[in-house]
Amino acid sequence: xxxxxxxxxxxGATPAARDAFAAVQLELAGAPAxxxxxxxxxxxxxxxxxxxxxxxxxxxxxxxxxxxxEVLSRLLEGLSADEAGANDQDHHLxxxxxxxxxxxxxxDASITPLGAGGLSLVQxxxxxxxxxxxxxxxxxxxxxxxxxDLYALGVTECDNMLxxxxxxxxxxxxxRDVVTPLIMRGFKDSAMEAGTTVSGGQTVVxxxxxxxxxxTTVAQPNEYIIPDNAVVGDVLVLTxxxxxxxxxxxxxxxxxxxxxxxxxxxxxxxxxxxxxxxSMDSMARLNRVAARLMHKYNAHGxxxxxxxxxxxHAQTLAKHQKNEVSFVIHNLPxxxxxxxxxxxxxxxxxxxxxHSAETSGGLLICLPREQAAAYCKDIEKQEGYQAWIxxxxxxxxxTARIIDKPRVIEVPAKEKEGELW
Amino acid sequence: xxxxxxxxxxxGATPAARDAFAAVQLELAGAPAxxxxxxxxxxxxxxxxxxxxxxxxxxxxxxxxxxxxEVLSRLLEGLSADEAGANDQDHHLxxxxxxxxxxxxxxDASITPLGAGGLSLVQxxxxxxxxxxxxxxxxxxxxxxxxxDLYALGVTECDNMLxxxxxxxxxxxxxRDVVTPLIMRGFKDSAMEAGTTVSGGQTVVxxxxxxxxxxTTVAQPNEYIIPDNAVVGDVLVLTxxxxxxxxxxxxxxxxxxxxxxxxxxxxxxxxxxxxxxxSMDSMARLNRVAARLMHKYNAHGxxxxxxxxxxxHAQTLAKHQKNEVSFVIHNLPxxxxxxxxxxxxxxxxxxxxxHSAETSGGLLICLPREQAAAYCKDIEKQEGYQAWIxxxxxxxxxTARIIDKPRVIEVPAKEKEGELW
Numbered sequence: 001x002x003x004x005x006x007x008x009x010x011x012g013a014t015p016a017a018r019d020a021f022a023a024v025q026l027e028l029a030g031a032p033a034x035x036x037x038x039x040x041x042x043x044x045x046x047x048x049x050x051x052x053x054x055x056x057x058x059x060x061x062x063x064x065x066x067x068x069x070e071v072l073s074r075l076l077e078g079l080s081a082d083e084a085g086a087n088d089q090d091h092h093l094x095x096x097x098x099x100x101x102x103x104x105x106x107x108d109a110s111i112t113p114l115g116a117g118g119l120s121l122v123q124x125x126x127x128x129x130x131x132x133x134x135x136x137x138x139x140x141x142x143x144x145x146x147x148x149d150l151y152a153l154g155v156t157e158c159d160n161m162l163x164x165x166x167x168x169x170x171x172x173x174x175x176r177d178v179v180t181p182l183i184m185r186g187f188k189d190s191a192m193e194a195g196t197t198v199s200g201g202q203t204v205v206x207x208x209x210x211x212x213x214x215x216t217t218v219a220q221p222n223e224y225i226i227p228d229n230a231v232v233g234d235v236l237v238l239t240x241x242x243x244x245x246x247x248x249x250x251x252x253x254x255x256x257x258x259x260x261x262x263x264x265x266x267x268x269x270x271x272x273x274x275x276x277x278x279s280m281d282s283m284a285r286l287n288r289v290a291a292r293l294m295h296k297y298n299a300h301g302x303x304x305x306x307x308x309x310x311x312x313h314a315q316t317l318a319k320h321q322k323n324e325v326s327f328v329i330h331n332l333p334x335x336x337x338x339x340x341x342x343x344x345x346x347x348x349x350x351x352x353x354x355h356s357a358e359t360s361g362g363l364l365i366c367l368p369r370e371q372a373a374a375y376c377k378d379i380e381k382q383e384g385y386q387a388w389i390x391x392x393x394x395x396x397x398x399t400a401r402i403i404d405k406p407r408v409i410e411v412p413a414k415e416k417e418g419e420l421w
Numbered sequence: 422x423x424x425x426x427x428x429x430x431x432x433g434a435t436p437a438a439r440d441a442f443a444a445v446q447l448e449l450a451g452a453p454a455x456x457x458x459x460x461x462x463x464x465x466x467x468x469x470x471x472x473x474x475x476x477x478x479x480x481x482x483x484x485x486x487x488x489x490x491e492v493l494s495r496l497l498e499g500l501s502a503d504e505a506g507a508n509d510q511d512h513h514l515x516x517x518x519x520x521x522x523x524x525x526x527x528x529d530a531s532i533t534p535l536g537a538g539g540l541s542l543v544q545x546x547x548x549x550x551x552x553x554x555x556x557x558x559x560x561x562x563x564x565x566x567x568x569x570d571l572y573a574l575g576v577t578e579c580d581n582m583l584x585x586x587x588x589x590x591x592x593x594x595x596x597r598d599v600v601t602p603l604i605m606r607g608f609k610d611s612a613m614e615a616g617t618t619v620s621g622g623q624t625v626v627x628x629x630x631x632x633x634x635x636x637t638t639v640a641q642p643n644e645y646i647i648p649d650n651a652v653v654g655d656v657l658v659l660t661x662x663x664x665x666x667x668x669x670x671x672x673x674x675x676x677x678x679x680x681x682x683x684x685x686x687x688x689x690x691x692x693x694x695x696x697x698x699x700s701m702d703s704m705a706r707l708n709r710v711a712a713r714l715m716h717k718y719n720a721h722g723x724x725x726x727x728x729x730x731x732x733x734h735a736q737t738l739a740k741h742q743k744n745e746v747s748f749v750i751h752n753l754p755x756x757x758x759x760x761x762x763x764x765x766x767x768x769x770x771x772x773x774x775x776h777s778a779e780t781s782g783g784l785l786i787c788l789p790r791e792q793a794a795a796y797c798k799d800i801e802k803q804e805g806y807q808a809w810i811x812x813x814x815x816x817x818x819x820t821a822r823i824i825d826k827p828r829v830i831e832v833p834a835k836e837k838e839g840e841l842w
Binding site for chain 2: 111
């Protein structure tokens with residue numbers, strides 16, 4: 001039965017939009033408690049061609065959409081030099097030369113003091129290209145991905161979100177009418193789950209479909225954790241497995257025989273479908289509990305793992321430490337079978353080298369050694385998902401590395417999900 | 422001579438980036454006081470092909486990039502219905518059914534109460550495709566365009582900005598290295614002019630080049646003006662001339678003989694170059710003084726004129742009024758000769774019908790009749806730019822219209838500019 005609000009939505013909408021809402025309702029049927037019971041997106045149920053794939057409306061995925069880190073640093077170089085004087089606050093906070101354009105090459109979100117009263121504006125923006133075919137899930141992932149930048153600073157409350165959506169010029173009108181409301185609803189539901197709302201944004205057309213937003217909060221100093229306080233003896237915790245980029249690619253290759261042939265010796269179709277599902281679930285999961293527990297267990301700083309891969313983000317975090325420390329990573333938790341797939345693809349992903357892009361990845365957190373195990377236990381108790389101790393903080397020159405032969409931890413799709421998908 | 426900060430910028434940059442900075446410096450030479458003395462962008466001075474045109478890196482300009490208003494309303498329809506309950510604050514403010522996604526179909530910026538203390542988060546986002554060929558000016562225009570949404574609410578101080586930049590996949594590496602820092606610098610200079618800073622953002626690659634950002638401020642209730650208070654007897658003031666879309670198109674047609682032939686009977690090449698210059702100048706101008714004077718002269722509400730044209734935005738503003746009022750527009754100030762060009766193009770622009778898109782257009786302000794003339798005089802005194810009384814507020818059902826034969830006011834390029842360009 002349709003709920004009253006959804007009935008109201010359907011009234012006055014175009015037939016396509018009505019169908020879309022009906023299909024969303026169907027997909028959500030009987031699953032008020034969450035994600036795992038949702039039916040997967042079926043293009044045909046929306047009167048779209050069964051071959052419709054949202055992921056075809058962009059030529060890039062994950063890291064591909066970002067300007068490479070070294071190019072960006074070079075381009076931004078010029079913009080910081082003349083602001084050194086105006087920039088004392090950041091210098092004070094970071095103890096290292098800090099680009100005024102903090103977000104790009106430094107922190108995950110910007111922190112702007114609002115003058116008297118000790119309040120600061122904490123905000124971030126991000127957008128991504130479609131990397132899963134389910135528009136509703138894509139909306140959820142995009143929202144979780146934006147919020148993750150706040151969570152990396154230990155911020156748990158978001159005051160407001162804006163949504164940034166570009167609809168592909170290559171979609172038919174019907175495809176647009178089906179896909180757009182589903183993406184928006186996914187985004188909005190994720191915001192609601194995070195206890196915030198979407199108050200505005202922009203919708204434009206563009207050759208590639210892009211989905212993103214802005215997350216903003218006004219915070220007291222005790223509500224965020226400046227990620228510069230790692231000390232020798234800390235350990236590194238990661239709250240989501242790696243391998244989302246590998247999994248979404250492998251899933252696309254199920255439709256492309258010549259690509260599939262390259263990996264079919266190391267993985268079954270069922271393995272790929274499970275890994276894809278696990279990835280979607282993981283990318284749509286908020287890092288909010290992870291952020292809340294950072295306060296409880298006295299975290300010394302964190303970042304979220306996204307487009308530049310585990311090592312890229314670890315290096316950026318290391319670079320901004322006050323103390324002379326370095327990060328050494330020993331363990332790589334990877335979505336089951338995806339390490340084998342990555343290896344079978346040669347140098348393409350560089351997963352075990354720490355360079356494979358993640359979308360809406362986990363938090364990488366520096367925790368006091370004696371607190372880390374309790375942190376992992378607590379997050380598993382609260383959310384039912386594991387977190388892993390993956391490395392240590394030692395004396396060093398603010399760099400990060402992965403040891404020669406890291407231990408790969410195979411992270412299975414959860415049994416509960418396995419049964420459903 | 423290069424200033425010390427710019428020297429610092431050049432060190433360590435690639436040769437292309439170094440050249441770009443040198444060229445920026447050249448273009449800014451001797452003009453610390455402002456825009457009018459800046460030399461125009463010359464691709465060859467940056468070792469780019471003389472035929473390089475930034476505006477070719479998008480197929481759309483102005484309104485073209487927005488999803489049409491009616492389509493958007495339909496797509497968004499579904500998202501508001503189930504939030505009526507959560508939405509009392511907005512209802513209280515607006516006295517009309519207000520979509521929670523305020524920005525898209527209602528106000529120019531969203532206002533989110535921050536709980537105790539009376540503070541609200543006021544924020545907006547916007548991005549546009551290149552519509553002028555000078556990357557530095559394009560950056561300035563994009564920034565002014567984002568800030569304009571805050572200014573429309575009478576907000577004069579912006580606490581923080583984020584920049585959103587998509588570099589075209591179709592640019593060569595050299596083009597990218599030249600264009601990107603110039604756009605960023607233009608954006609940043611405009612932010613500085615507005616008394617704010619750019620603390621972060623996102624840079625991605627995309628088929629089309631897009632430039633935009635986010636503007637955020639934390640404000641007391643007396644620092645913004647909810648645009649719902651027009652009363653019968655008010656007059657409507659517009660602070661920038663119309664016709665920017667016509668001018669930037671006409672300017673592109675100088676390179677396209679078959680298009681140029683359609684308008685060359687009504688306009689000279691020099692007229693087009695002057696109108697283009699006037700447009701750039703106008704689009705890069707901040708609406709900040711216009712916003713400040715709204716408080717001094719007791720404005721009853723305002724909006725900024727952008728992608729949906731004068732009438733589109735007037736209608737949206739009318740729709741959200743508390744009182745039963747309607748707007749009637751009698752006068753259309755248009756950049757010199759652009760009304761004639763628009764007429765020669767048939768129905769293409771619909772400039773005199775109020776539908777021609779503007780970018781970073783003026784504020785359309787409801788002012789008490791007895792204050793309007795003083796407002797216009799004051800803004801001209803402070804900025805050297807005219808504002809115009811263009812219509813009246815009468816009793817009605819919250820609609821807006823332009824009279825049958827509106828008076829077109831030809832707005833010349835300023836003499837000062839005329840000499841220089």
